[in-house]
Amino acid sequence: MTLGTHGEAGLERGRVDLQRYGHALMGTYGEPMRVLARGEGSWVWDADGNRYLDLLGGIAVNALGHAHPAWVAAIAHQAATLAQASNFFATEPQIRLAERLLELAHAPHGSRVFLCNSGTEANEAAFKMARKTGKRTVIALEGGFHGRSMGALSMTHKDAIRAPFAPLLDTVVFVPRDDEAALRAAATEHAADLAAIIVEPIQGESGVRPLAQGFLAAARELTRRYDALLIMDEVQTGVARTGAWFAHQLYGIQPDVMTLAKGLGGGFPVGAVLAFGERVGSLLAKGDHGTTFGGNALAAAAANATLDVIEAEHLLDHAKAVGEHLRAGLEALDGVVEVRGAGLMLGVGLAAPVSAQVAQAAVAAGFIVNPPSPDTIRLVPALTLTTAEADLFIAWMAEHGTRITTEGTTA
Incomplete structure (x- = not known):
């Protein structure tokens, strides 16, 4: 399942912008994954028009999602x-x-x-x-x-x-x-x-x-x-x-x-x-x-x-409910050994040290997550994330993410 184009043909503008970035900014963060252009709610779009479900939220920053009115x-x-x-x-x-x-x-x-x-x-x-x-x-x-x-x-x-x-x-x-x-x-x-x-x-x-x-x-x-x-x-x-x-x-x-x-x-x-x-x-x-x-x-x-x-918007209760939904859905998957944290600050513990590979495959499929340690995927999305949006990631993990963990392949 993909949420946008995310293919090689659509990356020309992004490539040019990344080259500009490399010439103008210090390399303290390494090369960025994408050049993002706009956001709305839990979604962001890159410079080439591809859409991503943002489960990183600016590293737990965008509490209300993007561009809350x-x-x-x-x-x-x-x-x-x-x-x-x-x-x-x-x-x-x-x-x-x-x-x-x-x-x-x-x-x-x-x-x-x-x-x-x-x-x-x-x-x-x-x-x-x-x-x-x-x-x-x-x-x-x-x-x-x-x-x-x-x-x-x-x-x-x-x-x-x-x-x-x-x-x-x-x-x-x-x-x-x-x-x-x-x-x-x-x-x-x-x-x-x-x-x-x-x-x-x-x-x-x-x-x-x-x-x-x-x-x-x-x-x-x-x-x-x-x-x-x-x-x-x-x-x-x-x-x-x-x-x-x-x-x-x-x-x-x-x-x-x-x-x-x-x-x-x-x-x-x-x-x-x-x-x-x-x-x-x-x-x-x-x-x-x-x-x-x-x-x-x-x-x-x-x-x-x-x-x-x-x-x-009663987001304390919402964060607890959607967090528990995410936890239950992910804990049921092969290759996930535990889900740590509370509310919408979750660490998905993997059975193998392949979190970087999972994160790379996820962004290619339209999901932004973070690998803070070799065996953990961190999820800190907007507190407004819906259960339907959470289900998109659970489904991708069931089909692709856990395959990487159990088989060591990104197929």
Whole structure:
């Protein structure tokens, strides 16, 4: 089954544009798979008119899909009103966004929000908050990903992206995911200097791997015992992605600091840091941190529109229902050993390390997916994805995707 032409004859414009890309842009991302021209809902079209079901959603960014009319209208209205004022001034969309995030997070009195532009920036701010406690050591997890700036990269475990920029900050200690004994040992060893433990409730870049309830509970206990911050990186899991507003709510564990980005702006760059309670909310004082574009009115309007649509269209419940539909359909297939995650953040565990081949065959057939690890396909589509659209991918996996897994062929 194909969803468009996707053949060699129709790729001339795309080839020309990719050549232009290669001459004009740095090669930090390798060669793009396609040149995309437009999107609508869960669908995108490339420069040659081929249609694709987008199950990657800009890497968990396009929460409302592409070109949602309410989101487009909000941005257009704000752009025609006031886009950027600098942080010497406040704007109503900025204030409204901060208030709404605190409300959705059930944040206690005295909590505060810092608005920025990306997940990396949010995690940099969280790192600086940890340093403002007067202590230095941060415990992070193997398999974790927190960004590529020097502070965020120091907390990111993947050696391939760390090594070229060594030495990084040497005050970050890594422990294996879900190894509670190792976590307790590290926290005890560094008790006097422990500033924070940073975790993703579901690790995205290592293959959509949820942390165990007991491990997160231990992290919460240890940070309270040693007067350290529990930082919850919800850059990928936040804003209804898992069927809850924030994934830590699924665990019943409130952090001291939460970082957000990706789906918050529905496709517009925006990040946020939530600091829970008066003490943590006042760690960063005047002059301690800042960003020119952070909390600009245009980004805040996009984020407010995203939250509005999620509420109006009941997308938390929708994400849970469609996610369960996808999970059940994929788990029934030969070659799929498990489906991990929650809501519409799913990792399809394959019986063989062929995820790159599956992803390549999928895009050729009109499906955009991602292979974050050799045996996992990641699905983080729009929260508006329908069951009928999900069924298209399930059917393709049944006919072609699992054949690659079981037979090692793309036929």
